Amino acid sequence: MTTNIKKVSNGNEMQTLSNSHIKNGKTISFVPTMGALHKGHLSLVQRACELADITVVSIFVNPTQFAPSEDFEKYTRDIEGDIEKLSEFDVNYIFCPEINGIYPEGFQTFVEVDKLQKPLCGASREGHFKGVATIVLKLLNIVKPSFAIFGEKDYQQLKIIQRMVLDLDLDVKIIGLPIFREPSGLAMSSRNQYLSQNEKKRASFIYKSLTKIKDDFSAGCADVKELVNNAKTFLSEAKINDIEYLEIRDPESLALKSVASKEDIAVIAVKINKTRLIDNIKF
Amino acid sequence: MTTNIKKVSNGNEMQTLSNSHIKNGKTISFVPTMGALHKGHLSLVQRACELADITVVSIFVNPTQFAPSEDFEKYTRDIEGDIEKLSEFDVNYIFCPEINGIYPEGFQTFVEVDKLQKPLCGASREGHFKGVATIVLKLLNIVKPSFAIFGEKDYQQLKIIQRMVLDLDLDVKIIGLPIFREPSGLAMSSRNQYLSQNEKKRASFIYKSLTKIKDDFSAGCADVKELVNNAKTFLSEAKINDIEYLEIRDPESLALKSVASKEDIAVIAVKINKTRLIDNIKF
Numbered sequence: 001m002t003t004n005i006k007k008v009s010n011g012n013e014m015q016t017l018s019n020s021h022i023k024n025g026k027t028i029s030f031v032p033t034m035g036a037l038h039k040g041h042l043s044l045v046q047r048a049c050e051l052a053d054i055t056v057v058s059i060f061v062n063p064t065q066f067a068p069s070e071d072f073e074k075y076t077r078d079i080e081g082d083i084e085k086l087s088e089f090d091v092n093y094i095f096c097p098e099i100n101g102i103y104p105e106g107f108q109t110f111v112e113v114d115k116l117q118k119p120l121c122g123a124s125r126e127g128h129f130k131g132v133a134t135i136v137l138k139l140l141n142i143v144k145p146s147f148a149i150f151g152e153k154d155y156q157q158l159k160i161i162q163r164m165v166l167d168l169d170l171d172v173k174i175i176g177l178p179i180f181r182e183p184s185g186l187a188m189s190s191r192n193q194y195l196s197q198n199e200k201k202r203a204s205f206i207y208k209s210l211t212k213i214k215d216d217f218s219a220g221c222a223d224v225k226e227l228v229n230n231a232k233t234f235l236s237e238a239k240i241n242d243i244e245y246l247e248i249r250d251p252e253s254l255a256l257k258s259v260a261s262k263e264d265i266a267v268i269a270v271k272i273n274k275t276r277l278i279d280n281i282k283f
Numbered sequence: 284m285t286t287n288i289k290k291v292s293n294g295n296e297m298q299t300l301s302n303s304h305i306k307n308g309k310t311i312s313f314v315p316t317m318g319a320l321h322k323g324h325l326s327l328v329q330r331a332c333e334l335a336d337i338t339v340v341s342i343f344v345n346p347t348q349f350a351p352s353e354d355f356e357k358y359t360r361d362i363e364g365d366i367e368k369l370s371e372f373d374v375n376y377i378f379c380p381e382i383n384g385i386y387p388e389g390f391q392t393f394v395e396v397d398k399l400q401k402p403l404c405g406a407s408r409e410g411h412f413k414g415v416a417t418i419v420l421k422l423l424n425i426v427k428p429s430f431a432i433f434g435e436k437d438y439q440q441l442k443i444i445q446r447m448v449l450d451l452d453l454d455v456k457i458i459g460l461p462i463f464r465e466p467s468g469l470a471m472s473s474r475n476q477y478l479s480q481n482e483k484k485r486a487s488f489i490y491k492s493l494t495k496i497k498d499d500f501s502a503g504c505a506d507v508k509e510l511v512n513n514a515k516t517f518l519s520e521a522k523i524n525d526i527e528y529l530e531i532r533d534p535e536s537l538a539l540k541s542v543a544s545k546e547d548i549a550v551i552a553v554k555i556n557k558t559r560l561i562d563n564i565k566f
Contacts, residue, residue: 011452015452015454019454022305022306023305023306023308025306104449104450106446106536107450108396108397108398108399108446108450109394109395109396109397109416109446109447109450109451110394110395110397111392111393111394111395111451112392112393112394112395113391113392114391114392114393115391116391133392134451137451138450138451138452141451141452141453141454142452144454163389163391163392164392166387167387167390167391167392167421168392168394168417168420168421168424169294169298169421169424169425170424171298171302171424171427253389
């Protein structure tokens with residue numbers, strides 16, 4: 001397949017290219033990824049292409065957002081496959097930096113979004129959101145987009161990035177797009193590749209437990225304990241017992257709720273065998 | 284005195300103005316200050332005007348870089364006097380944001396330069412450099428300069444900002460300019476206003492102690508303990524005994540030295556009565 005996508009691996013080169021587009025009055029949209037692209041990513045890319053004159057997709061498996069015990073080494077890398085998928089879209093640049101280009105000798109600067117990074121995934125994945133916020137800030141500074149697009153599957157990440165952009169006066173609009181799902185309801189994730197067919201079947205109950213919470217709420221139950229306990233029983237019946245969290249929270253502050261309201265969000269993290277999966281649903 | 288300087292207090296307005304200059308191919312230089320401008324500041328402003336098409340000076344007494352026990356409330360504010368001084372130069376904009384414009388409700392994002400922020404002033408001024416790095420990052424994002432100019436008096440601050448800019452891929456050149464001194468040798472500082480005539484006389488021995496270190500080094504003494512102890516004895520004779528630090532460090536990493544070399548820097552912080560003063564000298 002032929003493609004006109006330019007692959008850039010040097011940050012200064014990418015920034016210079018962006019500067020010249022901006023000076024020519026062009027707008028830039030940006031989709032940061034860790035590669036291993038699936039249809040969820042591609043829905044972000046599609047939207048990016050619609051939004052601006054120039055579309056940049058980055059592929060960088062960022063070591064600082066993986067805790068030492070996590071799957072950094074194992075994380076799927078398939079740059080050629082990713083480029084082939086992106087060639088179906090009107091993408092102008094794929095930015096694939098090297099690790100030592102991003103983290104030069106003596107690197108020591110980190111950004112943290114104090115409150116939003118603490119609960120949920122932040123509680124178990126030490127340093128994860130510090131790593132995420134810092135790499136996103138760096139990529140935004142390099143690519144200089146007017147629009148940056150993220151999936152709502154990583155809901156806490158999206159809220160952290162939106163807060164960071166507001167707090168640091170970054171001149172970019174952050175756009176969150178809905179979760180893309182398998183026919184079974186399982187949220188698309190690069191980590192789904194780790195699952196066997198049988199595990200995938202079990203994993204489909206993650207989303208079903210969220211729709212159950214939403215349905216129970218719609219049917220009149222607003223007591224969070226009851227909603228969550230019923231969903232946990234449901235998950236237990238599907239042999240999903242390794243639940244890291246299953247909570248109902250305020251969609252902006254991520255504060256815990258005791259009585260649910262229609263703006264709230266239910267969020268879940270579970271492990272299927274060794275694979276950690278997250279999902280969420282808005283009421 | 285008439286002046287063509289435009290005063291801007293809203294961050295979005297300042298960013299929009301900067302964007303339009305950049306689109307028109309203009310370069311921007313920037314001098315961030317806390318006001319109470321003296322000749323040291325004005326030497327930075329002078330250089331800024333030479334460097335770029337558009338010059339922006341910010342005046343913002345940043346609360347997050349003052350520890351609770353420090354002089355935030357007492358810090359000199361003289362915006363009208365500052366504008367009058369700036370009107371002597373080819374400054375285009377004075378950016379004077381409000382505190383709640385800079386730190387909106389729910390603000391919670393901070394940047395830290397891990398290693399460089401720890402020693403020297405960072406050891407005694409808790410959270411100071413976290414506050415400095417964060418406000419400078421915000422101001423750079425708002426003003427979008429090609430050049431930002433800082434004084435070398437706040438040497439550790441300058442090194443922290445240079446490291447932050449490198450680590451976060453900020454598209455700006457940080458320029459440090461030499462310390463501006465009173466005829467007595469006392470480094471110019473807004474905090475010199477707190478000193479009585481007699482205290483100013485004593486304070487002039489701060490710089491004299493640094494030149495003594497430099498002279499002793501030039502005369503062949505490279506033993507840091509000896510250099511520092513001789514300078515402390517000299518200061519003691521001038522009744523300066525409240526020395527927070529007097530050290531010889533590597534000019535880039537700020538690592539402590541035991542044997543001085545000609546690239547090194549001597550740095551000092553003392554208190555004269557309640558006024559904390561800093562200074563430094565390159566060998």
